[in-house]
Amino acid sequence: MAGIVGYGAYIPRKRIKAEEIARQWGRDAASIEKGLLLREKSVPGLDEDTITISVAAGRAALDRAGIDPQRVGALYIGSESHPYAVKPSGTIVVEALGVGPRVHVADFEFACKAGTEAMFVALGLVESGRVEYAMGIGADTSQGAPNDALEFSASAGGAAYLFGREALLADVLETYSYTTDTPDFWRREGEFYPRHGGRFTGEPAYFKHVLAASRGILEKTGLKPKDFRYAVFHMPNGKFPLNAGKTLGFTPQQMETGWLVPTMGNTYSGSSPTGLAAVLDVAAPDDLILITSFGSGAASDSFVLRATALLPERRGRARTVRSMLDHPTRYLTYGQYASYREKIILND
Amino acid sequence: MPSPRYWREVPSRFRLEAVRCRRCGKPSFPARTICPACRGTEFEQIGLTREGTVITSTVLHVAPDEFAMETPYAVAIVETPEGARLMAQLVDCEPSEVKPGLPVALEFRLIRQEGHGGILCYGHKAVPAGA
Numbered sequence: 001m002a003g004i005v006g007y008g009a010y011i012p013r014k015r016i017k018a019e020e021i022a023r024q025w026g027r028d029a030a031s032i033e034k035g036l037l038l039r040e041k042s043v044p045g046l047d048e049d050t051i052t053i054s055v056a057a058g059r060a061a062l063d064r065a066g067i068d069p070q071r072v073g074a075l076y077i078g079s080e081s082h083p084y085a086v087k088p089s090g091t092i093v094v095e096a097l098g099v100g101p102r103v104h105v106a107d108f109e110f111a112c113k114a115g116t117e118a119m120f121v122a123l124g125l126v127e128s129g130r131v132e133y134a135m136g137i138g139a140d141t142s143q144g145a146p147n148d149a150l151e152f153s154a155s156a157g158g159a160a161y162l163f164g165r166e167a168l169l170a171d172v173l174e175t176y177s178y179t180t181d182t183p184d185f186w187r188r189e190g191e192f193y194p195r196h197g198g199r200f201t202g203e204p205a206y207f208k209h210v211l212a213a214s215r216g217i218l219e220k221t222g223l224k225p226k227d228f229r230y231a232v233f234h235m236p237n238g239k240f241p242l243n244a245g246k247t248l249g250f251t252p253q254q255m256e257t258g259w260l261v262p263t264m265g266n267t268y269s270g271s272s273p274t275g276l277a278a279v280l281d282v283a284a285p286d287d288l289i290l291i292t293s294f295g296s297g298a299a300s301d302s303f304v305l306r307a308t309a310l311l312p313e314r315r316g317r318a319r320t321v322r323s324m325l326d327h328p329t330r331y332l333t334y335g336q337y338a339s340y341r342e343k344i345i346l347n348d
Numbered sequence: 349m350p351s352p353r354y355w356r357e358v359p360s361r362f363r364l365e366a367v368r369c370r371r372c373g374k375p376s377f378p379a380r381t382i383c384p385a386c387r388g389t390e391f392e393q394i395g396l397t398r399e400g401t402v403i404t405s406t407v408l409h410v411a412p413d414e415f416a417m418e419t420p421y422a423v424a425i426v427e428t429p430e431g432a433r434l435m436a437q438l439v440d441c442e443p444s445e446v447k448p449g450l451p452v453a454l455e456f457r458l459i460r461q462e463g464h465g466g467i468l469c470y471g472h473k474a475v476p477a478g479a
């Protein structure tokens with residue numbers, strides 16, 4: 001059986017509080033914190049992007065797996081903030097990880113679902129025997145337009161998963177995908193910030209796909225919500241994943257470990273994969289884990305995983321998600337944040 | 349135009365690949381063809397550990413234009429456990445925290461952009477260990 005042989009995450013160390021953004025625009029911080037359940041979010045440095053986040057997460061995944069990077073036969077990065085419009089992120093990441101040049105590499109895009117998409121394809125190639133090991137990464141440094149609701153949530157971070165067939169840290173028991181054409185969120189070529197359909201992003205987009213994929217995988221596996229120790233749902237804000245989980249019959253206790261959004265923000269392609277990494281940081285052998293992503297456009301990927309006895313031995317080889325999330329080095333003012341996110345345009 | 353020099357230096361910039369002199373054991377980073385210590389010409393390939401200790405440092409208050417948004421920032425000579433030394437910018441810390449003896453981790457970061465439309469150059473920067 002194929003599964004996860006290594007995993008790693010990275011969250012930039014700078015933060016901005018929701019109340020600091022709210023103050024800038026004369027909005028009520030308390031209603032945003034209560035309405036969206038967002039307190040603060042990660043902010044990348046000027047020297048951090050999808051590529052550097054992918055390298056940090058990928059190195060942690062290789063450290064936990066303890067394998068020769070030359071045995072990795074495929075590497076995929078899902079992101080909606082690849083630094084180059086034309087030139088893959090993956091080529092830089094494989095060079096930095098010491099993978100290749102005998103490796104298949106591609107950059108994936110599917111709004112916030114691109115990370116689990118990369119994981120899905122990497123897993124399939126390992127299961128088929130086409131490659132010995134394959135890595136799927138989800139990472140983003142997403143932007144919200146100034147004073148848009150997304151500005152309170154769009155943040156930076158990511159996670160990497162290395163798949164193989166031996167010495168598994170978690171078995172992948174099943175996968176399920178659910179996709180329809182839904183124009184809930186988009187960014188046309190050349191536009192700087194994405195546009196979204198406001199309330200249209202809720203019921204017909206996020207909930208429809210997350211619920212359908214999660215119900216689909218439960219039916220396919222014959223498992224019930226109570227059989228799981230942990231559940232992770234894509235986190236565009238604090239409320240959506242908790243409401244989706246509740247509708248499906250999951251308890252807050254099953255969701256709290258992977259529910260990172262109140263202090264991390266929405267890391268887009270890195271969101272549910274980083275939530276899963278936080279779960280693997282603490283899961284016990286035989287714990288069952290459900291993860292369901294969501295990407296606008298729209299689709300969800302679900303995975304059912306079971307932690308192995310090897311997981312507790314290996315996780316100490318790299319930093320945990322909580323250790324990164326709970327120790328920010330600096331809180332930014334809105335002015336500092338605007339310059340870090342290059343919202344201030346300078347002449348060349 | 350992307351610089352050919354940057355591309356040639358990818359193994360040392362991206363993977364911290366170095367060499368150790370077979371005659372006197374001195375590590376060189378980036379790789380050299382003649383050992384600066386003993387003039388030896390035979391080397392073994394080594395990969396540097398992504399951690400080290402600050403040997404000496406300075407704080408830049410006036411920087412080249414492209415780094416102007418980052419001032420003030422610290423730059424340090426960092427020694428890895430293999431004994432190799434490299435110059436690295438310190439990030440995710442206050443410049444005043446950077447002192448000789450500070451343990452650091454080396455992280456993969458964007459170093460510079462070749463103008464607005466040019467290539468992105470990556471390499472390693474240092475952050476205080478455990479940050």
Ligand SMILES: [Zn+2]
Pocket residue numbers: 369370371372373374383384385386387388
């Ligand atoms: Zn020598």
